[in-house]
Amino acid sequence: MRIFxxxxxxxxxxxxxxxxxxxxxxxxxxFNRSVFQFNEKLDQSVVKPVAxxxxxxxxxxVQTGVxxxxxxxSDVWSTVNNALQLKPVPAAESFMRVLVNSTxxxxxxxxxxxxxxxxxxxxxxxxxxxxxxxxxGPYLVLPLLGPSTLRDTASLSVDTxxxxxxxxxxxxxxxxxxxxxxVEKRARYLGAGERLDELALDKYIFxxxxxxxxxxxxxxxGEPPEAAQSQDDPPQ
Amino acid sequence: xxxxxHRYQSLLRLLVCCLWAVSGLASxxxxxxxxxxxxxxxxxxxxxxxxxxxxxxxxxxxxxMVDARVMPHLNFQRMTAAAVGPGWRQAxxxxxxxxxxxxKLLLVRTYSGALTQIKEHTxxxxxxxxxxxxxxxxxxxxxxxxxxxxxxxxxxxxTPGQGAGWKIFNLNVMGVWLVDTYRSQFAQEINAKxxxxxxVSLAERNKSNARK
Numbered sequence: 177m178r179i180f181x182x183x184x185x186x187x188x189x190x191x192x193x194x195x196x197x198x199x200x201x202x203x204x205x206x207f208n209r210s211v212f213q214f215n216e217k218l219d220q221s222v223v224k225p226v227a228x229x230x231x232x233x234x235x236x237x238v239q240t241g242v243x244x245x246x247x248x249x250s251d252v253w254s255t256v257n258n259a260l261q262l263k264p265v266p267a268a269e270s271f272m273r274v275l276v277n278s279t280x281x282x283x284x285x286x287x288x289x290x291x292x293x294x295x296x297x298x299x300x301x302x303x304x305x306x307x308x309x310x311x312x313g314p315y316l317v318l319p320l321l322g323p324s325t326l327r328d329t330a331s332l333s334v335d336t337x338x339x340x341x342x343x344x345x346x347x348x349x350x351x352x353x354x355x356x357x358x359v360e361k362r363a364r365y366l367g368a369g370e371r372l373d374e375l376a377l378d379k380y381i382f383x384x385x386x387x388x389x390x391x392x393x394x395x396x397x398g399e400p401p402e403a404a405q406s407q408d409d410p411p412q
Numbered sequence: 413x414x415x416x417x418h419r420y421q422s423l424l425r426l427l428v429c430c431l432w433a434v435s436g437l438a439s440x441x442x443x444x445x446x447x448x449x450x451x452x453x454x455x456x457x458x459x460x461x462x463x464x465x466x467x468x469x470x471x472x473x474x475x476x477m478v479d480a481r482v483m484p485h486l487n488f489q490r491m492t493a494a495a496v497g498p499g500w501r502q503a504x505x506x507x508x509x510x511x512x513x514x515x516k517l518l519l520v521r522t523y524s525g526a527l528t529q530i531k532e533h534t535x536x537x538x539x540x541x542x543x544x545x546x547x548x549x550x551x552x553x554x555x556x557x558x559x560x561x562x563x564x565x566x567x568x569x570x571t572p573g574q575g576a577g578w579k580i581f582n583l584n585v586m587g588v589w590l591v592d593t594y595r596s597q598f599a600q601e602i603n604a605k606x607x608x609x610x611x612v613s614l615a616e617r618n619k620s621n622a623r624k
């Protein structure tokens with residue numbers, strides 16, 4: 177965490193003057209762009225090929241099972257964060273999802289809760305901070321992890337603790353779980369990633385603008401105030 | 413004889429036109445914006461579900477469908493103008509027409525991929541929060557059927573004139589407003605290379621997409 181922050185500060189010291197004065201939300205654009213390029217290259221050379229292989233060799237039911245398994249882990253953390261945001265119904269529904277899927281759904285491999293019309297309410301600690309009024313701060317692109325904001329980067333350490341896969345004592349099992357989770361996630365976005373290349377005039381800006389809008393919307397549960405949506409507004 | 417048939421034909425045509433206009437008036441004038449979205453999105457969903465070519469992402473067919481069934485319900489000039497930003501006012505009518513055409517092609521690409529994902533999904537329109545006489549409204553809806561519902565919101569404007577109904581001028585998918593997504597990128601192109609530069613960039617993007 178500290179490394180990211182000091183990197184960001186360093187980037188500001190060196191890159192702020194040269195970065196195009198585009199948006200007030202992205203003061204570290206020069207630095208962010210270079211990390212973005214790095215991530216893109218890494219994705220092209222390693223992550224994407226691995227995800228593609230995973231998708232090709234894994235039978236569809238297994239893929240669904242893996243997705244559901246990690247989805248169930250994320251529901252645990254969503255339950256906590258819904259509770260922290262004092263949202264009783266989403267918290268209760270998330271809790272019920274975990275309860276049903278962990279038992280009847282065989283450790284989360286089957287998503288029985290969705291069949292029972294218990295909807296997922298994804299929340300992480302960054303959203304919880306946002307809910308209680310912590311501003312997102314400047315946009316940051318993190319090595320390996322991709323788009324983020326200062327607030328979300330700061331809350332990563334808490335989110336990491338909330339990820340049950342990281343709490344597994346047995347190190348090889350834990351690493352396998354984390355790697356599988358990352359590959360599964362990337363495999364889900366294979367189609368979308370290809371599409372992004374087709375859509376964007378400037379992929380960096382496209383990803384940034386979509387990410388910031390989406391994140392704001394998530395913090396406000398899909399209904400951000402009008403004023404916060406205008407891109408030309410100075411940050412609060 | 414021929415003149416008689418001719419006259420009869422034109423009378424018939426007039427009658428059909430009148431009937432069409434009246435029915436159009438009645439349905440459009442009475443229809444609330446949320447009912448309009450419900451009807452339109454259900455129509456679209458059924459159309460895609462029952463058409464394998466659309467579902468498989470056949471771009472030719474999707475373009476045809478968009479022109480015939482979607483474009484009449486959009487104020488696409490307003491959408492393009494909003495995406496282009498201040499540069500729109502400097503643009504000539506020809507440039508505006510070109511911008512709209514290229515932007516449309518780009519967007520059809522954006523959403524054609526989503527069609528392949530449609531399975532047993534349904535649309536739920538949320539209760540409308542608007543006052544009587546509002547000329548711009550926000551209609552919220554959700555695509556249901558997966559673990560997490562997909563947010564799909566629309567901004568609509570009441571079209572001027574009596575009984576003209578509603579037109580969509582912005583669309584929000586999963587928290588992201590479509591028009592806003594392009595604003596910074598378009599502004600950057602215009603600042604660097606002018607309106608013509610933006611048109612060229614869009615056209616190149618669409619051309620390279622078409623080759624795939």
